[in-house]
Amino acid sequence: MYTTPDLVERGGANAYLRGCASRSALDLLANKWVCLVVGALSPGPMRFGALRRRLDGITQKMLTRTLRDLERAGVVERTVYPTTPPQVEYALTPLGESLCGLMDSILGWAEEHMEEVEAARARYDERVSLPVDPLPRDAPARR
Template sequence: MDTQSVSMRTKLESYRASCGGNLANCPVREVMANLSGKWASLLLLLLAEQPLRFGELRRLVPDISQRMLTQTLRDLQRDGYVRREVFPTTPPSVEYSLTDLGRSMFEPLRGLLQWAEGNHTAVRTARTSYDELVR
């Protein structure tokens, strides 16, 4: 077994032990729950560039519904990744930005983002092959 597999197995055993043997309570799963949604990663990437207002986010992601954008932003706020700031203007202005916690995830995610960019074509090819087989 290679070193990477042994390391992953050791981490999995450690998580299992810390969760009393129940991986449903795994801390990684809990932390990643809202990050792995359809829209969260895209919104976080946009907010990593600069703070944005709700309407700006809506224009940048035109296929997200208003309800889903609101819910995803609330989930990201609740987990501490996004800050919602209300400015006392008429009408009130609201801006969303990443918190320090939200910004801190980009360094560990950099490798995953590079992997995804490098393997996007392979994943699409695999999906097409699979879809043709199951028709």
């Protein structure tokens, strides 16, 4: 597997290649909770409880894991304030802020096209639930 500098020498990163390091960044961004956390943090820092209330349906475990993944990737910064009990706040880093436009576009697309997607799913589900008619015995074989 090549490192990023090796890939640059060979013409740059290519996420379509199995060994490309850019795939790990793509894996991170492909998570729906990542998209929603980045969107929720885009106006400014938030505490864990406020984030959890904002992200309806996320479990504490999933939010914790998502925030740790984002912190590890340099997208989110975690600040602990020396209070009793300690207060923890999460904020986007400059790298995380660079994702806001992309995530807004993805969320906007999902909201704009949700009815079309649901209608397509319903048509598909109806089509695959129909019994398959076998070919007549005298039908020519397809190649």
